Amino acid sequence: MKTKFVAFAAAAGFVLATGSAIAHHSFAAEFDANQAVNLKGTVTKIEWMNPHTYFYMDVAEPDGAVVNWGLEMGSPNGLMRAGWTRNTLKVGDVVMVEGSRAKDKAHIGNARVVTLASTGKRLFAASSQADTTPQR
């Protein structure tokens, strides 16, 4: 069920992390920016909390097993500035996520882009990763 890798450059164009979304901890110490993950699954839980909002989703592995992933985003106030509210993402939503995998945890990641599967609407991804946009 894993979605195919979407052109990174296109995705990155939407990445406009606000300052407050990115500064809490060392991204590089926890996540590997070179290990892209592309997931599709159903949201099971949302923690709209500081310093990072987390959401969890059930993802079907290629062998059919369902694994619950935890995905980090920015802080609630950073997400609000980017146009999110606490109800932008809801339990039960089917979403696609582009992000980076944690270095030493199997099913933890950092969400860079979140897309609603039902509408294709790309929700702003207030990643806690530092700016990943190409040079401009």
Place this chain on the structure above:
Amino acid sequence: MRNGQRCALLGAMVVVLLMAFWRVGAQQPAAPAAGQREGGTSGRNASGPPEPAPRLADGTVSLGRPSGEKGVWNVPYITNMGERVVEADGTSVFERRVAAGRGGRGGRGAGRGDGPIGGGEGTTGGARGGAKSEPQVPFQPWAAAIYDYNSKNNSKYDPEGYCLPPGGPRLMATPYPMEIIQLPEQKRIVMIFEGATHIWREIYMDGRSHPEGDALNPTYLGHSVGKWEGDTLVVDTVGFNEQTWMDYFGHPHTDLLHVVEKYSRPTKTQLRYEATFDDPGAYTKPFTVRWNIPWNATGELTEYICQENNKYLQNLTDDFGQPIFGKKP
């Protein structure tokens, strides 16, 4: 002696300050984040000359909001102050890169982040060069070793990751909005910071001196006294504890650190920030860093409580893989 050196250094800088800062200001990225779009960075109106800094009733430059308006300073993400050190020729690594047309948000190895978006070298895992790559930073050997360690582990043990506050100039390098509130009738200035740890800082403007001896209690933000030199606010701070890093990259400091900061507002939309570090415990001589901070004319501070659900800290392990706090999930 130190004051003399500092004066000489600052004097030399004056020649290039206007040009360098103007170039840096003009090069700031033109793609602010949603919600921060209105924050001007160039100091110019749509047409015509730059809008001047607002002033208080007594004529003092206001470093805060014009009466009846909103606004916050969009503090940039300065991840590596080594790149902002003003060198003998009066420029910094960052300013030379901007002048060379490579922009303030260059590729890996660049000290990105003068804009409101943030970003920062090394935060995505690019190799860092450690003390050897920064001859402009006058490390003592032990400080170089500490810095190399922080470089190699990608700032894993950054105190801000623990939700501890930034200390000293890192307050102006941690990318959350802040405000400066002048209270001349009370002879003090209060700076309030949304992020890092949602803290405030008080600067005494009543002419007092720093406490001495045991009366000077080491704290995260130190003891700050300020005065106006023309339109520049000069803040002198001592009494830091040793629980903070100077920046995300992990330049260390000791409790001997003495910081002199200069704040000026050449136009309504730009705050010029400069800080001189004098820490004989960690560095062989004083050095000065500087950067610009853009005004966001529609911004307001919001709540950010870092300590709420800090999974990074809960999951943090030491160099041997053992949990530092609590149990590893």
